[in-house]
Amino acid sequence: MNLLNITKYKITLRFTKDTYLLPFIGNTIRGALGRALSEVCNIGGGGDTGGSDKEGVGCAGSGAKSGAVGSNGDGSNIDNNADSSADTNVSHNECSDAYSNVFKVLSDASIPNPYTISAPYPSKGKYTAGDELSFNITLFGNAASYTPEILTAAACMCRGKFQNAICHNRSLVYDTEWSDNGADSIPHCDTLIVQFLSPTEILNNKEPVTELSFSAFIDSLFGRIGGIIDNYTDSQFIIPYSLIADKPFVRAEYDLKSINLETNSQPIQSFIGTIRYYGDVTRYLPYIDLGSQLHIGKKTTRSCGEYTYEI
DSSP states (O other): OOEEEEEEEEEEEEESSOEEOOSOOHHHHHHHHHHHHHHHTTOSSOSOOTTOOOOSOSOTTSOOOOOSSSBOSSSOBBOTTSOOTTOOOOOHHHHHHHIIIIIOOOSSTTSOOSEEEEOOSSOOSEEOTTOEEEEEEEEEGGGGGGHHHHHHHHHTOOSGGGTTEEEEEEEEEEEEEEEOTTGGGSOOOOEEEEEEEEEEOOEETTEEOSSOOHHHHHHHHHHHHHHHHHHHSSSOOOOOHHHHHTOOOOEEEEEEEEEEEOOSSOOEEEEEEEEEEESOOGGGHHHHHHHHHHOOSSOGGGTTTOEEEEO
C-alpha cells in the first residue's frame, strides 16, 4: 500500500492599483514566492527571481505579523483580515531548511520539488484595484513540516510584479492522506476524460509530446508519483505488477492545442486541452486522482501540468 500526505493552501492577493500580468503567471508566482522565502530566511542571493525585481526589501529574518494594510515595518504587505495561521516566528535554521529542501532541490535534476503551484491560466491580464488573484500551493510528504515558513513567505511576496497587491488571505484547503488501498474494489470504468488546465510539458527522448497515449500518460504519472514518495516519505513507491505487465488497450481521442511559452529561464513547449480515453482504466484511477494533485510533466512548481478528470 502506498501513502502520501498532502497539504493544500489557498493564497489570495488583492490588488490596490491597476496591474498588468502575462497570461502565464505561474512562473511569476514561483519566482516571487521563492524570493520572499529567501528573504524571510535571510539567505543571500535570493535564487530564482522569476518576476520579483526589488532587492534589499522584505521580511528578512522575521515572521510576518498581521496588522494594517500596507507595509508592516518588515516589508510585508498583509491585509488586516488575512488569515493569521502563518504568523509564526521561525528559526534561521528551520527557514534555511525550508528554502533548500522545498524550493531549491536542484542537486539532482531527477528529484522533483515537493510542492506544486496551481494558478489560473490564462490570467485575466489586467487587474484593477480591488481585483483578487488566488492560487494554490500544495505540499507533499515531509514538506508539510515547513508550512509556517512557506505561508510567511506568501505574506511577503507582494513586490516586484506584485508590488501593487497585498496578501489578503492564506487559508487551508485540506490536509489529507492519499492511499491506493482499496483500488481493487473500484467500480469498472471504461471511459476517462482528462482536461489539462495549464500548459503541460512532457518529453519523450527529449522531444515534447504532442499526443499523449494512455500508456505514456501512466508512465509519466508513475514516474512523478515515485519521485515524490521515494524522496519525501519514509517509504518507496510500489507499483502493483499487474499495472505494468498487463496494460489494457486504451484508445485515445485528442483535442489539444500546442502552447509555446517564453520564460526568463527556459522555453516551455507544452499543450492544453482534453484527451478522452476509451478502455478499461479502472485499476489506474487512484493514481490518476493523485496525479490531479501532483500535476504531471515538467515545471509543475510553475503551475504547469495541472489537470482534472471525469469518468
